[in-house]
Amino acid sequence: MTTQNLLVELFVEELPPKALKKLGDAFASVLFDQLKAQGLAGADSAVTAFASPRRLAAHVTAVAERAADKAVSQKLMPVSVGLDASGQATPALLKRLAGLGADASAVAGLKRAPDGKAEALFYDSVVPGAELAVGLQKALDEALAKLPIPKVMTYQLETDCELPGWSSVQFVRPAHGLVALHGANVVPVKALGLTAGNSTHGHRFEAAVDPVQLADADSYAATLLRDGAVIASFAERKAEIARQLAAAAAKVGGGCRPIEDDALLDEVTALVERPNVLICAFEKQFLDVPQECLILTMKANQKYFPLVDTQGKLTNKFLVVSNISPDDASAVIGGNERVVRPRLADAKFFFDQDRKKPLVDRVAGLDKVVYHNKLGSQGLRMERVLSIAGAIGRKIGDDVLAESARTAAKLAKADLLTDMVGEFPELQGIMGGYYARHDGLGEDIAFAIEDHYKPRFAGDELPRNMTGVVVALADKLETLTGMFHIENFPTGDKDPFALRRHALGVVRLLAERSMPIGLDEALDEALKVLASDSPQKAWAARVAASGAGMVVYSLEQVKPATKEKLTDFIYDRLAGSLREQGYSAQEVDAVLALRPQRLADVGQRLQAVRAFAALPEAPALAAANKRIGNILKKSEAEVAVAVNASALVEPAEQALFAAMQATVPAANAQFDAGDYTASLQALAALRAPVDAFFDGVMVNADDPALKANRLGLLKTLHEAMNRVADLSRLAA
Structure with missing residues (x-):
C-alpha cells in the first residue's frame, strides 16, 4: 500500500x-x-x-x-433463534442478513461458535477500506x-x-x-x-x-x-522570539535580561507571524513608581518585555515584538514609546494620589464593600481575620507577635480601595506593602501586608516573616471556616472562592514553617472567632462612629459538622498534594489515617513508612495489625490499654508481652524524639512473637477475665504499633 x-x-x-x-x-x-x-x-x-x-x-x-480492507466477524443471533429444527434459516435470520446486504445464500457460510452458555451464528465479511x-x-x-x-x-x-x-x-x-x-x-x-x-x-x-x-x-x-514571510510552526516562532529577545537584551548590555514570563511569550507568539524584536525606552523618571506597576502595565496592556538588570531591578528599556520588519524601524520604535508613555504616566499618577491618604484612613471604606451577603462586608471580614491573627499570634509567640499580626491584618485589605489596585487588581497586597512603608509602619508590617495572600499558587513562596505567616494563615482560615459555615462548598470545577487553594495554603504554612500549632487547634481558633460576636461589635462600633448607615449581618450558630467537613476537606487536599509529590496512595493513607496535627511531621512520617514497608517483616506485621484492629472493633465491651502479666497463661502470649516490654519503650522514646523511622523499625522485632501469638493463642477465650486480658494485650500492641501511621493500611 x-x-x-x-x-x-x-x-x-x-x-x-x-x-x-x-x-x-x-x-x-x-x-x-x-x-x-x-x-x-x-x-x-x-x-x-x-x-x-x-x-x-x-x-x-x-x-x-x-x-486496507478489514475482515469483520459479526455476531448475528443464537443458533436456536436463527435456525429451525431442520436447520433451515428462520425469518429473523434472513432479515438480519438482509440488513447486512446478504441473502439466503450466505446461510451456508455462517460460522457457529460458543457465546457464553449458548452457541451463536457469526457472519464473516470484508469491509472495504475508507x-x-x-x-x-x-x-x-x-x-x-x-x-x-x-x-x-x-x-x-x-x-x-x-x-x-x-x-x-x-x-x-x-x-x-x-x-x-x-x-x-x-x-x-x-x-x-x-x-x-x-x-x-x-x-x-x-x-x-x-x-x-x-x-x-x-x-x-x-x-x-x-x-x-510566515513562520508557520508555533514552537519555531516561539524559539525565534526567545532568541531575538536574548540577543536584543545582550545588545542593551549591563547584564540586562527580559522578564521571564512563558504565558506572555506564548501570547506574543500567537500575535505575530514574522517576529522582529526592537529595543525601546521610556523616561527614567517613571522608575520612581514601584516596578511591579510598570512591569504589569507593560506586559498586560502592551505585551512588551521589560528589561531588568542583574539585581532584578527594572531598567527604562523594554523590548517590543513587532510583526513587521521595515528597513528603518525608527517609526515603529517611536510609536511604541509614545503608546507606553501614557500608561506609565497613569501608573505614576495613581501612585502619587494613593500616597496622599494613609492606609489606616481607608479601613472605614471596607465597610461599604460587600464580601458575601451571608458573611458581611470586607470590614466585618477584616475584624474576623484580625481576631484570628491575634489569637494564633499569642498561641505560637507572644503579645508582641499578636499585636503586629493584628495591625497587619487590619490594614491588609485597605489597598483594595486605592486607585492603583482598582486599575490593576493583580497588585493587591503588593501595593499595600509600598503604602505601609510610606506611612512609616516598618518592614515587618509592610512585608506581612504584601505577603498575606501567599502562597497564591502551587510552588509560590511563603511569607517572609512570622507576622506575615500568621496573617496569611488567619486570612485563609477565615475564608475556609466562613464558606464552610454557610455551606458554600466547591463543586466539580467550580471553586469561585479558591477554597482548594486556601486549604493547600494552610497546609503549607503549618508544615513548611513548622508552626507550633496543630491543624485542629488552628481551626478551633478560627471557628471560635466565627461564632463570637466580638468582631461584629467592633465592626458595628466603627460604622456607627463614621456616621454611615449600618447593615446588620446575623450569622447562624456554627454547627459542629462544619469543623468535621472542613477537616476532611483539608486532609483530602493534603493527600492529593502528597500523591503528586510521588508518595503512594498506601503510604499517604497510612499516615493521614491518624490525622496528624503537626503537619510539619507528615513528611518524616511518610519517609518512615516507606522505610518500614521495605523491611521483610512489614507485610506480616501490617496484616497482623489489620487483624488486631478487626478483633478490637468486634469487641462488645470497651477494651482498656492494660495487661495483667500474671494472668498471661500461654507461652506465646507471655513471649509476646516480654517482647513488647523489651521493644515498645525504645520505640516510644524514638517516636518522642522525632525519629519515626527508627521507631517503626524497632517494632519489626515483634513479627515472630506476633505470628506465634496468633498461631497458639485463642483471644476470645471462654473465661471473661482471660479474654479481657488478651484484648488488653492486643490493644496495647495496637496503640504502640500505630503511633507513626496506621500500619494496617499497608496490608495487601
Missing part, C-alpha cells in the same frame, strides 16, 4: 491569542487520531501541528489513499467540532444557489481558505463553506506573493516562510 504525506490548513481571520496554542494542538491531534482510527494513518505515521495568528494546520506522514477523500472529510469535521473554542462567533457565507441569500456559519473566527494536499494532489474536502485547494495566504504586509501556491504537502512550512 503506497502512502504520501498529508497537509491540511484552515486559513482564518486573527485567532484569539491566548487560545491559539491549544487550538493548534487540538486541531492536529484530533485530525490525526481520526485518520488512524479509519486506517488511513498507521503506527509509523507522525503529526506536526502548525498554528499562526491566521491559520491552523497539520502535517501527517505516511497517509494512504485508501485504507477512501482518503471520505475519511479525511470525516476527520476534518471531527477536528473542527472538537476544537476547544473559547467563544464561538456567527458569520454569514454567500450561498451558491441562484437566488441571493446568506447561510450562517459558527466558528471561532471567519474562515477564508482551506488546503488539503496528499503529496501534490488536492483532496476534495469541504469545511465551513470552503472547498479545499492548494493555495493559501502569507503575511498581511510582507508576503512576496499572494496567494501562496503550495507545490506539495512537504513544502508547506518552507514555502510559507519563503513566499509568505
Whole structure:
C-alpha cells in the first residue's frame, strides 16, 4: 500500500491569542487520531501541528489513499433463534442478513461458535477500506467540532444557489481558505463553506506573493516562510522570539535580561507571524513608581518585555515584538514609546494620589464593600481575620507577635480601595506593602501586608516573616471556616472562592514553617472567632462612629459538622498534594489515617513508612495489625490499654508481652524524639512473637477475665504499633 504525506490548513481571520496554542494542538491531534482510527494513518505515521495568528494546520506522514480492507466477524443471533429444527434459516435470520446486504445464500457460510452458555451464528465479511477523500472529510469535521473554542462567533457565507441569500456559519473566527494536499494532489474536502485547494495566504504586509501556491504537502512550512514571510510552526516562532529577545537584551548590555514570563511569550507568539524584536525606552523618571506597576502595565496592556538588570531591578528599556520588519524601524520604535508613555504616566499618577491618604484612613471604606451577603462586608471580614491573627499570634509567640499580626491584618485589605489596585487588581497586597512603608509602619508590617495572600499558587513562596505567616494563615482560615459555615462548598470545577487553594495554603504554612500549632487547634481558633460576636461589635462600633448607615449581618450558630467537613476537606487536599509529590496512595493513607496535627511531621512520617514497608517483616506485621484492629472493633465491651502479666497463661502470649516490654519503650522514646523511622523499625522485632501469638493463642477465650486480658494485650500492641501511621493500611 503506497502512502504520501498529508497537509491540511484552515486559513482564518486573527485567532484569539491566548487560545491559539491549544487550538493548534487540538486541531492536529484530533485530525490525526481520526485518520488512524479509519486506517488511513498507521503506527509509523507522525503529526506536526502548525498554528499562526491566521491559520491552523497539520502535517501527517505516511497517509494512504485508501485504507486496507478489514475482515469483520459479526455476531448475528443464537443458533436456536436463527435456525429451525431442520436447520433451515428462520425469518429473523434472513432479515438480519438482509440488513447486512446478504441473502439466503450466505446461510451456508455462517460460522457457529460458543457465546457464553449458548452457541451463536457469526457472519464473516470484508469491509472495504475508507477512501482518503471520505475519511479525511470525516476527520476534518471531527477536528473542527472538537476544537476547544473559547467563544464561538456567527458569520454569514454567500450561498451558491441562484437566488441571493446568506447561510450562517459558527466558528471561532471567519474562515477564508482551506488546503488539503496528499503529496501534490488536492483532496476534495469541504469545511465551513470552503472547498479545499492548494493555495493559501502569507503575511498581511510582507508576503512576496499572494496567494501562496503550495507545490506539495512537504513544502508547506518552507514555502510559507519563503513566499509568505510566515513562520508557520508555533514552537519555531516561539524559539525565534526567545532568541531575538536574548540577543536584543545582550545588545542593551549591563547584564540586562527580559522578564521571564512563558504565558506572555506564548501570547506574543500567537500575535505575530514574522517576529522582529526592537529595543525601546521610556523616561527614567517613571522608575520612581514601584516596578511591579510598570512591569504589569507593560506586559498586560502592551505585551512588551521589560528589561531588568542583574539585581532584578527594572531598567527604562523594554523590548517590543513587532510583526513587521521595515528597513528603518525608527517609526515603529517611536510609536511604541509614545503608546507606553501614557500608561506609565497613569501608573505614576495613581501612585502619587494613593500616597496622599494613609492606609489606616481607608479601613472605614471596607465597610461599604460587600464580601458575601451571608458573611458581611470586607470590614466585618477584616475584624474576623484580625481576631484570628491575634489569637494564633499569642498561641505560637507572644503579645508582641499578636499585636503586629493584628495591625497587619487590619490594614491588609485597605489597598483594595486605592486607585492603583482598582486599575490593576493583580497588585493587591503588593501595593499595600509600598503604602505601609510610606506611612512609616516598618518592614515587618509592610512585608506581612504584601505577603498575606501567599502562597497564591502551587510552588509560590511563603511569607517572609512570622507576622506575615500568621496573617496569611488567619486570612485563609477565615475564608475556609466562613464558606464552610454557610455551606458554600466547591463543586466539580467550580471553586469561585479558591477554597482548594486556601486549604493547600494552610497546609503549607503549618508544615513548611513548622508552626507550633496543630491543624485542629488552628481551626478551633478560627471557628471560635466565627461564632463570637466580638468582631461584629467592633465592626458595628466603627460604622456607627463614621456616621454611615449600618447593615446588620446575623450569622447562624456554627454547627459542629462544619469543623468535621472542613477537616476532611483539608486532609483530602493534603493527600492529593502528597500523591503528586510521588508518595503512594498506601503510604499517604497510612499516615493521614491518624490525622496528624503537626503537619510539619507528615513528611518524616511518610519517609518512615516507606522505610518500614521495605523491611521483610512489614507485610506480616501490617496484616497482623489489620487483624488486631478487626478483633478490637468486634469487641462488645470497651477494651482498656492494660495487661495483667500474671494472668498471661500461654507461652506465646507471655513471649509476646516480654517482647513488647523489651521493644515498645525504645520505640516510644524514638517516636518522642522525632525519629519515626527508627521507631517503626524497632517494632519489626515483634513479627515472630506476633505470628506465634496468633498461631497458639485463642483471644476470645471462654473465661471473661482471660479474654479481657488478651484484648488488653492486643490493644496495647495496637496503640504502640500505630503511633507513626496506621500500619494496617499497608496490608495487601
